[in-house]
Amino acid sequence: NPKAFIFDLDGVIVDTAKYHYLAWQKIANRLGIDFTHEHNELLKGVSRIRSLDIILGLGNVEASQEDKDKWLVEKNEDYLNYIVNMKEDEILPGVVRVLQYLKDNGQKIALGSASKNARPILEKVGVLHFFDAIVDGNDVTNAKPDPEVFLRAAQLLGIPADKSIVFEDAVAGIQAANAAKMVSIGIGDATTLNEAQYNFNDFTEINTDFLQTLVNK
Numbered sequence: 001n002p003k004a005f006i007f008d009l010d011g012v013i014v015d016t017a018k019y020h021y022l023a024w025q026k027i028a029n030r031l032g033i034d035f036t037h038e039h040n041e042l043l044k045g046v047s048r049i050r051s052l053d054i055i056l057g058l059g060n061v062e063a064s065q066e067d068k069d070k071w072l073v074e075k076n077e078d079y080l081n082y083i084v085n086m087k088e089d090e091i092l093p094g095v096v097r098v099l100q101y102l103k104d105n106g107q108k109i110a111l112g113s114a115s116k117n118a119r120p121i122l123e124k125v126g127v128l129h130f131f132d133a134i135v136d137g138n139d140v141t142n143a144k145p146d147p148e149v150f151l152r153a154a155q156l157l158g159i160p161a162d163k164s165i166v167f168e169d170a171v172a173g174i175q176a177a178n179a180a181k182m183v184s185i186g187i188g189d190a191t192t193l194n195e196a197q198y199n200f201n202d203f204t205e206i207n208t209d210f211l212q213t214l215v216n217k
């Protein structure tokens with residue numbers, strides 16, 4: 001009986017945080033808002049709309065819905081200009097090996113991301129074919145830490161939640177996985193992600209013995 005292995009996208013499969021940062025920075029600069037790398041950390045796993053509200057909040061900037069809508073479009077157009085140039089070498093270390101191992105062992109693989117750009121990114125970096133299901137920002141109404149995105153993914157794969165495993169780099173994502181009663185695996189700083197059941201700095205630390213333990217659980 002296969003398990004469901006559900007991957008977040010940004011910060012787990014690819015490091016797109018740097019592109020989000022560059023695109024948001026243009027908007028922030030124009031509004032005279034100081035937007036640093038530390039501020040960018042606050043936006044991990046956070047939806048596009050919520051991200052803009054956080055940035056405006058940093059500068060105590062009030063804006064009309066019309067302006068906000070305009071900036072959201074501009075930000076995304078700019079972001080997509082970075083995305084079109086992404087290559088396979090931007091896949092984070094160890095990710096392809098883990099995807100390949102799971103595929104070779106008959107496991108089910110899904111994406112569970114808040115991004116509305118998930119498909120083009122997976123395609124650009126050449127890993128789209130690994131995924132049996134994709135649930136992204138176009139499909140869900142409740143953002144992480146709500147478990148909706150992961151529950152939908154497991155459902156599409158036909159696997160119960162308690163037979164599902166989630167890889168996440170954001171605190172809200174770990175909380176979403178826990179709320180879904182799935183196995184939560186934190187990728188990144190273990191102190192930040194201390195609510196995860198397991199922690200790794202990156203996928204190079206995840207060996208086949210560990211993957212096999214998850215498969216046999």
Ligand code: G6P
Pocket residue numbers: 010011020043044045046047048051076113114115116117118137
């Ligand atoms: C991920 C990223 C966030 C981003 C969100 C929406 O969760 O970690 O930083 O804001 O996706 O991405 P999008 O591509 O739809 O703007």
Ligand code: MG
Pocket residue numbers: 008009010011012044045168169170173
């Ligand atoms: Mg993420």
